[in-house]
Amino acid sequence: MDRVILIPARYASSRYPGKPLVGLQGATGVTRSLIERSWRAASGVAGVDAVYVATDDDRIARAAEGFGAQVVMTDTACANGTERCADALARLGIAPRVVVNLQGDAPLTPAWFVSALIEAVEAGAQMATPVLRLTPETHARFMEDRRAGRVGGTTAVMDAHGRALYFSKEVLPYTGRIYGAAEQVPAFHHVGVYAYTPDALAAYMAAGPCALEHLEGLEQLRFLYNGLPVTCVEVEAQGREFWELNNPEDVARIEAVLQREGWE
Numbered sequence: 001m002d003r004v005i006l007i008p009a010r011y012a013s014s015r016y017p018g019k020p021l022v023g024l025q026g027a028t029g030v031t032r033s034l035i036e037r038s039w040r041a042a043s044g045v046a047g048v049d050a051v052y053v054a055t056d057d058d059r060i061a062r063a064a065e066g067f068g069a070q071v072v073m074t075d076t077a078c079a080n081g082t083e084r085c086a087d088a089l090a091r092l093g094i095a096p097r098v099v100v101n102l103q104g105d106a107p108l109t110p111a112w113f114v115s116a117l118i119e120a121v122e123a124g125a126q127m128a129t130p131v132l133r134l135t136p137e138t139h140a141r142f143m144e145d146r147r148a149g150r151v152g153g154t155t156a157v158m159d160a161h162g163r164a165l166y167f168s169k170e171v172l173p174y175t176g177r178i179y180g181a182a183e184q185v186p187a188f189h190h191v192g193v194y195a196y197t198p199d200a201l202a203a204y205m206a207a208g209p210c211a212l213e214h215l216e217g218l219e220q221l222r223f224l225y226n227g228l229p230v231t232c233v234e235v236e237a238q239g240r241e242f243w244e245l246n247n248p249e250d251v252a253r254i255e256a257v258l259q260r261e262g263w264e
Contacts, residue, residue, distance in 0.1 A: 001049035004096045005042045008081035009104035011057040026263045037107030045111045054088040080219035086201045101194040105245045117195035125231040126200040131156045131188040136179035156190040164230035
């Protein structure tokens with residue numbers, strides 16, 4: 001298999017326990033779990049050889065098998081989604097050219113975001129992740145979350161060549177401004193999807209945890225801390241609203257998008 005998508009999912013989230021099994025109602029009134037909606041998003045990516053839900057929890061595994069997903073059980077000691085992807089590959093005994101980590105809290109991820117990452121890795125990147133320029137509305141939402149003490153989306157700061165300099169749950173770069181509808185916001189939303197080569201995953205595991213990833217709660221900072229390059233691929237929303245499910249308050253936000261855009 002050349003291209004594989006893994007969806008790491010755990011039950012014991014500190015911010016939102018049981019999050020993968022939370023129901024999200026679509027436009028037709030059908031409620032599907034977060035993990036199912038994320039699996040459906042992954043299954044819509046063209047040219048992928050397999051999609052697996054990678055979990056250490058029997059409840060998630062049963063739910064995933066119930067809606068037709070392939071499941072790989074992983075070690076409970078996996079500290080984050082990237083470690084879970086590495087463990088899943090080892091248990092599956094496969095070494096695809098491109099491994100995609102589509103996190104289980106991102107059901108609104110457009111297929112073209114993932115395709116752009118696969119293309120970047122096949123063109124020579126060791127690890128690639130998408131970034132989306134914040135709109136004034138989304139920037140204001142990020143700032144609202146921070147004022148309320150909520151952890152919202154993650155931002156990315158890049159160099160002139162699109163290589164990541166830093167990722168943060170703060171809104172970076174800091175400008176202290178509110179942007180008007182016609183203004184371009186100089187900040188980027190990091191979309192929690194990753195594509196790696198198996199070698200990059202092996203280097204990540206060999207490096208071991210670092211202080212920054214624990215401080216920010218962002219697994220990708222281990223790459224940067226250890227000098228492993230991260231390629232940021234700027235993607236376009238193409239009219240699609242993107243939001244991850246980080247907090248209970250996000251359920252209503254995501255359901256509103258599902259219903260507005262006619263998702264089943």
